[in-house]
Amino acid sequence: WNAVDLSQPPLEEGIHFVVPFQDEVIDIEVRTLKYASEARSASRDLQTVETTVTVNYHPDKEQVHRLYKNLGLDYENRVIQPAIEETVKQVTANYNAEELITKRPLVKQDIEFSIRERLNQFNVVTEVISITDFEFSALFASAIESKVEAEQNALRAENDLKRIEVEARQAEANAIGLANANIAEAKGEAEAIAIINRALAENPNYLEWLKTQAWDGKLPLVVGEGGTPFISIPVNP
Structure with missing residues (x-):
């Protein structure tokens, strides 16, 4: 093959003229x-x-x-x-x-x-x-597998710890929120009672007004002897 003429390009696929006993064609696969x-x-x-x-x-x-x-x-x-x-x-x-x-x-x-x-x-x-x-080697592969498993377990434990911490913070936040809501409700009730007490102190008739606000519009009915009905009508002293 040292006699290959590098001055000439390789022949393409197909039919080519060559000089007998002088030129030789070598097939070389150029596909993958x-x-x-x-x-x-x-x-x-x-x-x-x-x-x-x-x-x-x-x-x-x-x-x-x-x-x-x-x-x-x-x-x-x-x-x-x-x-x-x-x-x-x-x-x-x-x-x-x-x-x-x-x-x-x-x-x-x-x-x-x-x-x-x-x-x-x-x-x-x-x-x-x-x-x-x-x-x-089998020994080294086993060591690598053990190390990977240990790292995965450590990562899983770390993730579990983070999850527990997040849940604890959420529970704490919920408890604080509930406590604040109860405090706000208690303060509201205390303020309402204080307002009513001040109103009663300033105006004794305020209690009667509250009674009228609470009345459902129905008069009390009392049945006497003989089945005669009586209506109880409150009278101010």
């Missing part, structure tokens, strides 16, 4: 291809990490002759696989094991950027890069 590779590395705190990286890519259509001249057809094993392995090792070494979980979007972004940069140098265009969840 997929390559998956398992990667094993170590975190910053020396925890073993395993993951699988899948790259959807295609050779640069305009530069595919350069790709073939430099790498041949085995460019997946010569370029893509090493790019994945080296990138995963380099990136995961910048994070401790817990951060690989809590900061997974950032870790994924770093891995994607590095792989794109590496493959772009060889005229390989990346489309989508997928990274499976990071897997750790």
Whole structure:
């Protein structure tokens, strides 16, 4: 493949004239291809990490002759696989094991950027890069699970405490409001009684006026002997 003429652009799909015994046509797939590779590395705190990286890519259509001249057809094993392995090792070494979980979007972004940069140098265009969840040793995974559970329990207890405090403040506010209402009602009744007492002191007939206000308009009826009815009419002395 070292004899590839880089001065001529790659041939498009279709029928082309070539010189027999002088020119050779090499078919190279430029549609979307997929390559998956398992990667094993170590975190910053020396925890073993395993993951699988899948790259959807295609050779640069305009530069595919350069790709073939430099790498041949085995460019997946010569370029893509090493790019994945080296990138995963380099990136995961910048994070401790817990951060690989809590900061997974950032870790994924770093891995994607590095792989794109590496493959772009060889005229390989990346489309989508997928990274499976990071897997750790069973012992470490159990420790992480216990820690997460403890944090969730602590958060739940904190939320319960806040809820109790809010309910207590609401109950206190309701009690104060009810007490203030009772005080206001008692003050109103006391003031009304004081007004009536002052009116009685100033005008003794005020009591009779109150009686007339309370009268329902019906005269008392008394039945005497023989069934004769009598009407009781109050008379002022």
